Amino acid sequence: MALDKSEVEKIAHLARLRVSEAESDEVANRITDILTLIDQMQSVDTDSVEPLAHPLDVVQRLRKDKVTETDQREKLQALAPDTQDGLFLVPVVIE
Amino acid sequence: MEWETVIGLEVHVSLSTKSKLFSGSDTKFGSEPNTQANIFDLALPGTLPVFNEEALRMAVRFGLAIGAEIGKRSVFDRKNYFYPDLPKGYQITQLDFPTVGKGSLNVTLDDGREKKIGVTRAHIEENAGKSLHEEFSGMSGIDLNRAGVPLLEIVSEPEITSADEAVAYLKKLHTIIRYLDISDAIMALGSMRCDVNISIRPIGETELGTRTEIKNINSFRFVEKAIHTEVLRQQEILEDGGRIIQETRRYDSERDETSSMRSKEVANDYRYFPEPDLLPIEIDDDYIEAVRSELPELPDAKKTRFCTEYKLSDYDASVLVSTREMAEYFETVAQEGGDAKIASNWVTGDLQALLNKSNLEISESPIEAGRLASLIARIKDNTISGKIAKTVFETMIDNPATVDEIIEEKGLKQVTDSGEIKNLVEEVIANNPDQVQQFKDGKEQVIGYLVGQAMQLSKGKANPGQVNTLLRDKMK
Numbered sequence: 280m281a282l283d284k285s286e287v288e289k290i291a292h293l294a295r296l297r298v299s300e301a302e303s304d305e306v307a308n309r310i311t312d313i314l315t316l317i318d319q320m321q322s323v324d325t326d327s328v329e330p331l332a333h334p335l336d337v338v339q340r341l342r343k344d345k346v347t348e349t350d351q352r353e354k355l356q357a358l359a360p361d362t363q364d365g366l367f368l369v370p371v372v373i374e
Numbered sequence: 375m376e377w378e379t380v381i382g383l384e385v386h387v388s389l390s391t392k393s394k395l396f397s398g399s400d401t402k403f404g405s406e407p408n409t410q411a412n413i414f415d416l417a418l419p420g421t422l423p424v425f426n427e428e429a430l431r432m433a434v435r436f437g438l439a440i441g442a443e444i445g446k447r448s449v450f451d452r453k454n455y456f457y458p459d460l461p462k463g464y465q466i467t468q469l470d471f472p473t474v475g476k477g478s479l480n481v482t483l484d485d486g487r488e489k490k491i492g493v494t495r496a497h498i499e500e501n502a503g504k505s506l507h508e509e510f511s512g513m514s515g516i517d518l519n520r521a522g523v524p525l526l527e528i529v530s531e532p533e534i535t536s537a538d539e540a541v542a543y544l545k546k547l548h549t550i551i552r553y554l555d556i557s558d559a560i561m562a563l564g565s566m567r568c569d570v571n572i573s574i575r576p577i578g579e580t581e582l583g584t585r586t587e588i589k590n591i592n593s594f595r596f597v598e599k600a601i602h603t604e605v606l607r608q609q610e611i612l613e614d615g616g617r618i619i620q621e622t623r624r625y626d627s628e629r630d631e632t633s634s635m636r637s638k639e640v641a642n643d644y645r646y647f648p649e650p651d652l653l654p655i656e657i658d659d660d661y662i663e664a665v666r667s668e669l670p671e672l673p674d675a676k677k678t679r680f681c682t683e684y685k686l687s688d689y690d691a692s693v694l695v696s697t698r699e700m701a702e703y704f705e706t707v708a709q710e711g712g713d714a715k716i717a718s719n720w721v722t723g724d725l726q727a728l729l730n731k732s733n734l735e736i737s738e739s740p741i742e743a744g745r746l747a748s749l750i751a752r753i754k755d756n757t758i759s760g761k762i763a764k765t766v767f768e769t770m771i772d773n774p775a776t777v778d779e780i781i782e783e784k785g786l787k788q789v790t791d792s793g794e795i796k797n798l799v800e801e802v803i804a805n806n807p808d809q810v811q812q813f814k815d816g817k818e819q820v821i822g823y824l825v826g827q828a829m830q831l832s833k834g835k836a837n838p839g840q841v842n843t844l845l846r847d848k849m850k
Contacts, residue, residue: 293643295456332449332471332648339653344391344428347398348412355416356408365407366515369458372505 282311375613376577379605380585381540381570382532385547386525387557388501388565389432395500395524396423396466403563411503411518417461422651429524430655432556433473433498434665436526439550439672440493442477447656448498450649458516459503467527469646471654472497474526479550480674481542482692491543492531501525526556532571532582537601541594544568549673553698561592568597573618574608583608584618588625588632600625604632676701684714693722699736706743711750720746724767740771748777762786762834789836792844795828798836799844802827813849821845 287307291298298306352365361368394401397414414421430448437444449471452464474496481489503521505514528547534540548566551559559566573585588604591597603625608618623632671679673695680691680701694704700721708717725746729736749770753763758781769780781787789795802824803810813820821842828841 293454293645332654333650333652335653337653338656339425341427341430341655342398342424344393344426345398346393346400348393348400348410350409351412352406352408355411355413361513363510363513363515365409366506366510366517367408367458368510368513369516371507371512371514372458 282307282314377574377605377609377612378577379535379601380532380573380575380582381534381536381601382585383530383534383540383543384569384571385528385530385544386501386567386569387528387551387559389429389498389524389526390555390557390565391426391428391432391524393426394522395426395429395498397421397522399522401523403565405519407515407517408519411521415461415518415522417463423466423649425652425655426524429498430473430657431665432524432554433496433526434657434662435554435556435669436496436528436551437474437477438662438666438669439554440474440477440479442493442496443475444657444662445471445473445475446658446662447471447654448473449654450652451646452649453499453644453646455644457502457505458514459505459518459521461503461518461521465500465502466649466652467499468497473655474528479543479546481539481546483538483542489539489542491533491539494529494531496526496528499525499527537598537605540570540601541598544594544597546673549696553670553672555670561594564592567592570597570601570604572601572604572608574605574612583612584620586618586620586632587622589622589635591625596625596627599627599630600632603630607632670698673698673701680704684708684718686714686718690718690722694718697736703736703739703743707747707750710744710747711754713750713754716750716753717747720750720767724764728771741767745770745777752777752781756788756790756837757781758786758788759834759838762788765834786835789832790840792840795836795840795844798828798831799841799848801831802845803848810849 284303284307287298287303287310290310291306356362356365356367359367391401393399394415397412399412399415400410402410414423434444436442448468450466451469453467453469454464456463472495474493476495477493478490479493481491483489501520501523503516503518505516507514530543534543548559551557551566557565561567568591570588570591571585572588573583575581575583586604586608588600591600604623611618619634622635624635625632676695677688677691680686680694681688684691686694693700695701704717704721707721708714711717725736725739725741728734728741729739732740734740746767749763749766752758752766753760758766765784766777766780766786769784770777773780775783789798806824806827809820809823813824824845825838825841828845829836829838
């Protein structure tokens with residue numbers, strides 16, 4: 280399965296990655312290589328194999344419903360580029 | 375052309391756990407922004423999710439209440455999209471192995487018809503934060519207190535065929551959730567939200583039409599109006615030979631119309647994959663049976679019991695079980711007051727009117743169940759008439775005295791003494807010779823007038839039954 284440049288652009292957009300015009304051919308080739316490997320894996324007969332949700336054969340341990348965290352807003356907001364009235368500020372996003 | 379409507383509902387309910395789904399942050403509503411958002415909720419590198427067992431128990435509780443298959447093995451997945459109120463860049467949800475599988479709800483429609491509506495599944499997922507688009511010097515403000523609060527997304531089968539059915543389904547869902555005490559489910563506060571999928575097709579057609587999804591409707595009434603509006607819009611397009619575009623729309627309640635929303639992602643490509651940071655969750659039959667044994671009596675069962683045990687009408691019983699609090703209040707009044715029918719009339723009548731007028735929940739009622747029960751007991755044993763009881767009831771609202779004290783203090787005790795009633799009756803006969811003659815001539819309905827006169831004379835305290843009998847006796 281080969282990938283063309285427009286698909287590379289779409290995936291880059293979904294992942295919020297900037298891929299320049301010059302890079303896109305090479306990126307398309309590299310992803311195509313990966314897809315070829317996946318095609319090869321797809322050819323294995325897995326009819327009798329249960330899908331695996333996790334490589335470890337153990338189950339999740341559960342946590343008691345208790346509030347264990349305290350308010351760390353001041354420290355955490357010190358990490359942010361911009362805040363106001365307790366809010367994190369980000370470039371405007373309107374749907 | 376005749377059309378039929380096909381509706382499926384997706385309802386998000388905030389589970390009322392104390393802490394978040396994957397972190398120990400508080401979930402309290404209405405706190406200062408970002409005071410309940412910690413390193414995991416902010417997706418700082420190196421943090422990992424730890425699953426809250428109470429969210430699982432609540433989801434299983436819901437599943438059992440709707441007779442659903444319970445997933446003994448649930449798996450979490452990542453749903454990827456970029457939005458600033460979702461710091462991780464993905465939402466942890468359940469795709470192929472949800473905790474709650476197929477179940478169903480019985481709803482009663484306005485015309486009394488019963489309908490069973492299927493629930494496809496209900497899965498556990500985390501809520502996103504909140505974006506505020508007001509003026510922050512050209513920026514958007516992000517509050518992550520809500521990020522990570524557990525949600526149960528309940529997906530119905532596309533078996534709903536009208537706005538009325540949709541509202542009946544939502545109300546039933548709301549009642550069950552409140553009975554189970556797993557969420558406040560207040561639509562106005564967003565702890566219950568509804569997305570509506572709608573398509574129409576010519577009657578007789580078996581293929582589904584192209585659907586649109588109306589997102590985040592926040593009241594029962596708007597769900598009803600949004601459906602009516604969207605169905606009409608689709609009909610007009612199709613009847614003009616047009617085509618419906620599959621898209622997400624929003625409902626504007628002020629203009630009563632739906633409009634297209636730009637989607638969050640190109641073609642909603644969420645690129646789901648199993649969440650590597652969480653292991654599958656496994657539960658066994660013992661766990662499920664333990665949760666089942668803690669289920670409260672649910673509204674349908676309660677209604678049936680009220681009809682048989684208290685001989686109530688279907689209608690009265692369904693009003694009383696509409697909330698668990700009202701049903702419990704009624705049972706106390708019925709048992710302590712000694713008459714279920716009178717109790718039902720007072721709870722659904724005068725008490726409900728009082729609560730509506732002062733905009734109170736039954737749990738905040740100025741008259742507690744025990745006091746209303748003593749009032750019913752005094753009607754039942756003929757100490758006071760039903761009419762006088764209304765006066766006592768009015769007094770009880772601001773007066774903390776007992777029912778007996780109020781009756782005593784205001785001298786409201788019903789006159790059952792035959793001597794006193796005889797005096798009353800004789801006075802009425804003496805004052806109304808014309809009416810007495812009419813009665814004697816066979817005009818039966820005049821008795822009502824005469825009884826009324828006697829009651830007025832006694833200031834409502836005479837026992838009307840006794841007055842009636844004695845009047846007839848004297849006029850023979």
